[in-house]
Amino acid sequence: MSARQILxxxxxxxxxxxxxxxxxxxxYQVRLAxxxxxxxxxxxxxxxxxxxxxxxMPDCDGISLLKEWGNSGLLTMPVVMMSGHGTIDTAxxxxxxGAFDFLEKPIALQKLLKTVSAALKHSEQLPKxxxxxxxxxxxxxxxxxxxxxxxxxxQKSPVLLSGEQFAGTHLYAKFFHRHxxxxxxxxxxxxLSSEPLALLQELEQGVLLISELxxxxxxxxxxxxxxxxxxxxxxxxxxxxxxxxLNALLEQQLDSQLLQILSANAIQLPIxxxxxxxIPDIVRALGVMLGESNSLPYRDxxxxxxxxxxxxxxxxxxxxxxxxIRTLMQSSKGERVTEDDVKRIMLQFQPEIDEAKQxxxxxxxxxxxxxxxxxxxxxxxxxxxxxIQKAERNMSxxxxxxxxxxxxxxxxxxxxxxxxx
Numbered sequence: 001m002s003a004r005q006i007l008x009x010x011x012x013x014x015x016x017x018x019x020x021x022x023x024x025x026x027x028y029q030v031r032l033a034x035x036x037x038x039x040x041x042x043x044x045x046x047x048x049x050x051x052x053x054x055x056x057m058p059d060c061d062g063i064s065l066l067k068e069w070g071n072s073g074l075l076t077m078p079v080v081m082m083s084g085h086g087t088i089d090t091a092x093x094x095x096x097x098g099a100f101d102f103l104e105k106p107i108a109l110q111k112l113l114k115t116v117s118a119a120l121k122h123s124e125q126l127p128k129x130x131x132x133x134x135x136x137x138x139x140x141x142x143x144x145x146x147x148x149x150x151x152x153x154x155q156k157s158p159v160l161l162s163g164e165q166f167a168g169t170h171l172y173a174k175f176f177h178r179h180x181x182x183x184x185x186x187x188x189x190x191x192l193s194s195e196p197l198a199l200l201q202e203l204e205q206g207v208l209l210i211s212e213l214x215x216x217x218x219x220x221x222x223x224x225x226x227x228x229x230x231x232x233x234x235x236x237x238x239x240x241x242x243x244x245x246l247n248a249l250l251e252q253q254l255d256s257q258l259l260q261i262l263s264a265n266a267i268q269l270p271i272x273x274x275x276x277x278x279i280p281d282i283v284r285a286l287g288v289m290l291g292e293s294n295s296l297p298y299r300d301x302x303x304x305x306x307x308x309x310x311x312x313x314x315x316x317x318x319x320x321x322x323x324x325i326r327t328l329m330q331s332s333k334g335e336r337v338t339e340d341d342v343k344r345i346m347l348q349f350q351p352e353i354d355e356a357k358q359x360x361x362x363x364x365x366x367x368x369x370x371x372x373x374x375x376x377x378x379x380x381x382x383x384x385x386x387x388i389q390k391a392e393r394n395m396s397x398x399x400x401x402x403x404x405x406x407x408x409x410x411x412x413x414x415x416x417x418x419x420x421x
Contacts, residue, residue: 003029004120005046009039009062010054010082015105019052019112026113036060043074050119052103055083055090063094070098070281078119082107096138136285137278141270149175152265158228158238160213160262162245163269168318169241170403171286172269173209176237182206187408189216192223199227200234213242213262214252214376221255228261272314272321279321280306286325299329304339312346323401381416388418 006028010016013034020030031048033039036059042048055062062081069075081094084105091102100119103112136142152159153176161169170185177183182203186192189210191199199208208227210216216224224238231238240262242249249259272279283301290298301309305328314320324345332341384402391397399406413419 003027004049005029005031006116007031007033007039007042007048007051009033009036009051009057009065011035011057012054015054019107022109022112023116026116028116036062036065039065040068043069048077049123050116051077051079052116053079053081053099055081055094063090063097066094066097066099078123080115080119096143098138137275137281139275139278141275142278145267145270148267152267155265156232156237157265158231158240158262160266161239161241161269162266163241163243164271164317165243166317166319167243167269167271168322169211169269170209171318171322173207173239173241176239177207178205183209185209185211187405187411189220192216192221192227193219194223196223196227197230200230200236203234203236205235207237207239210238210240213240213254214244214249216254218255221258225255225258225261228258272317276310276314279310282318282321283309283325286322287329290326290329297329299332299335299337301328301337302339305337305342308339308342308346319403377416380412381418384413384416384418 006023008016008019008023008030010019011034016032016034020032023030031042033042035057039051039053053062053066062083066075066079066081069079075098078100079098081091081099081102082105083090083102094102100122101115103115136146149172159176161172163169174183183206184199184203186199186208208231210224224240228238244252246259246263246266250256280301283306287298287301309321309324316323327345327348328337328341331345332338384398387398387401388395391401395406395409399409402409404412
């Protein structure tokens, strides 16, 4: 295994060189930066395994640089802050923004080595995923959610993500996925009953996502139990999602053994309107992810555009915001997305917004007294008919908007009795 790379950022040459000598003696590769400008340059060139960052520097303080990396999507490594004038407030502020820990100068040798080792170990254990919670905001809610995900990520058990419809299940599930490993959102649910072990062979060291646990039949639930029992052998992480509560799943007679296994690592996803102040960070994060995946050219969002998005009501939750960002990045003409761009696209989204509000307030006329499966089918018919009409029967566009493979989309429409011609 190659030596871990540590970037030391400090304006005092004596401290830089002392830290370099100590860390090199421990077998680490060390690069030195004398100011924030040099640290920025290094970070653009490579991603260190760890950064030791001085807070007080003449050109730019370390807290500001930490915020800058966080806002630009570059805070993908642990950062340990250093200061000779440490205070509890400074330490709390640094960790709130995303620092792993805080060291007060003069730094004791054992404290330094212990902190470096802990930071690197923590980084190793977490998935090298597309989604970084440090990018998704700084609210207490997001910090608690990050802690829950990181705790669960250190285990190998299956995970249950629950939240309101369109809460962004697919996005959050990506936290558990490593870049170079298989990823599958299981559309063909019958494979759970017909070939669960074959799925594990296909997904060796990867992630399997079941989008709605409540849709599984009895035989599919049994297949999922078998799959979960053998998942660890293949190093497959199983993620199940649901828009229902645990009590509602029980009432629907979900297999009790399956529910017991999944509830051990259950995480409740928030709705977007619970943490609207995080929206500017979320917008930047999703924009960076789209740019890094080369699916869309990256465009920055100016402050007025971010404020307009933050003030907006989001009845369609995180999925609606994600769809909005994709549309803005595709359609904006300049290098930056402006407030005018946002207002223009919001007008296009207005029918969808009105529909979402109507769905939330009146369930779109679905009879709530019928059995759950029938009510879900009724809602899904309304949902797909809405998107087919909105996309003017362009099925490629429908598949993109509802985030489904076209083959599964056609199968779903046939199942619901929806004719597209």
